[in-house]
Amino acid sequence: MTPSPTLDWLDAAAADRKARHLSRVLRPRTAGEGVIDLASNDYLGLGTHPEVVEGAIAATRRWGAGATGSRLVTGTTTDHQALQAELADFTGHPSALVFSSGYTANLGVVVALSGRGSLIVSDGGSHASLVDACRLSRARVVVVERGDVAAVERALAGRSEERALVVTDSVYSADGDLAPLTALHAACEGYGAVLLVDEAHGLGVRGAGGRGLVDELGLTRHENVVVTATLSKALGAQGGVVLTSERVRDHLVDTARTFIFDTGLAPASVGAARAALAVLRREPQRADRVLEVAEHLAAVTGADRPSSAVVSVILGDAERAYAASQRCAELGLRVGCFRPPSVPEGTARLRLTARADLSDADLSDACGVLTGVLADSRVPA
Known part of the structure; x- marks a missing residue:
């Protein structure tokens, strides 16, 4: 392929990254x-668990290699429906909606619950998928310092928009610290906002038997708390999920673009996630073991005592x-x-x-x- 002068700026950008030791x-x-x-x-070690691998194989034999279409056309199988029901039951939420990844789950729900004429208050420690979702939302976005509840309250109190959404990780992905979810929810309650929590690093590790930090703090009963999670971490599979009320779920089915226009989650990943969830239900001590290992690693390296x-x-x-x-x-x-x-x-x-x-x-x-x-x-x- 002949190099194009139009893209010569890529060479300078690559050289700059290399000089700063940032090349990947x-x-x-x-x-x-x-x-x-x-x-x-793969926190729980389920990615290679024999039952999880067999779950993927069995689902592939039953449905084929791919979902064959979007969830609204041919991409929803009875296994998808079963996985959603099992995830909702495990985490204590009324309803669940599975996406092709945790990234697309965050993009879909943030955009669907915001839009022009609304406010999003984004925690500075949020995952890149939430950051990108905010950029796509067309809402007014206020970014606050990580875990700064007072800044969230100021943004909510000073807004002119009728609708507001506060987005955060439950467990910050870079260092494993916990977000102040109880205080953030109190702020949302006080100012009429929805709290969106990404449990990517909380599911399978925090809460009773790995049900997540939102469950641990008793926040699942509030409709204004919407949870996203990934199936590719503690559950060792692939995909994402939104855990919420039935009316929010119905809204997402009608309006979330990453649900409507993306091919559904592959059957193998659905089967693997269902099997992994079954193992976790049977062996809840896996969640405790993760934290024990983390504490040992922290003690040896001099890192702060871990919460995840x-x-x-x-x-x-x-x-x-x-x-x-x-x-x-x-x-x-x-x-x-x-x-x-x-x-x-x-x-x-x-x-x-x-x-x-x-x-x-x-x-x-x-x-x-x-x-x-x-x-x-x-x-x-």
Whole structure:
């Protein structure tokens, strides 16, 4: 392919990223590579669970490889319906609507519940999918500092719009801290707003048996609390879900563009998610094990005591964080490396994710690698 001068600006942009140690590289995994994984979001270890794999296989045999169309045409099967009912029952919500990913669930619900003439107050720690949803909404958007309830109240109190939506993660994805959901809900109640909570990192980890932080705090009974979650983290599958009242669900079916115009979730992912949810119901101790492993990792690395599966080891400099992650990989330990723009400048970090299926021996080996790498002179100070 002949390079086009029209796109020569890409070279300068790439050089700038490389100079700041912000270049990304795709590193394909291979089956059976034998590394200890502290980077994936498979918190409960269900992605390779035999029952979950068999659930995917059985659904594929029953329905085929793809959903064949959008949810409103041919993309809804009886398995989709069953998964929605099971997710709603597990989390304590009246209704559920499954999307093709957590990203599309957030895009769909935020846009459908806002629009021109409404206000969105967005927490500064929100996931990129919520940020993008706000940009697409055509609403007036006010971004507040992470967890700043007073700023949320000021934005709601000073609004001229009739409708308002407050959006936040329940568990902030970069460091695993918990959002002040109870206080945020009180602010929404006081000023007539809806609270949208992304439980991507809360489902399967927080709450009784992994039912999520919203359930743990007793907020599921309020219709003005709408929850989204992903099926690709603790449940080890793929897809997203909105958990809400029946009338909000009906509104989404009629108006959420990422539901109406996107191909439905593949049968294999539906089958896997249903099987994973069944395992979690039977083995609720998996959620407790995740937090136990996270606390152990935090103690070894000097990180703050974790509130979720995520343990954030802040190293500051992007070059140092990248070098540390590479050294871990050389020693058979896969860890996450978060650099700007995923995190603020000067806060590059190793992001460790605890797993319920990590054996005591593997945990000990992982801690040994982390201790050595963080003290390694080859990792820039």
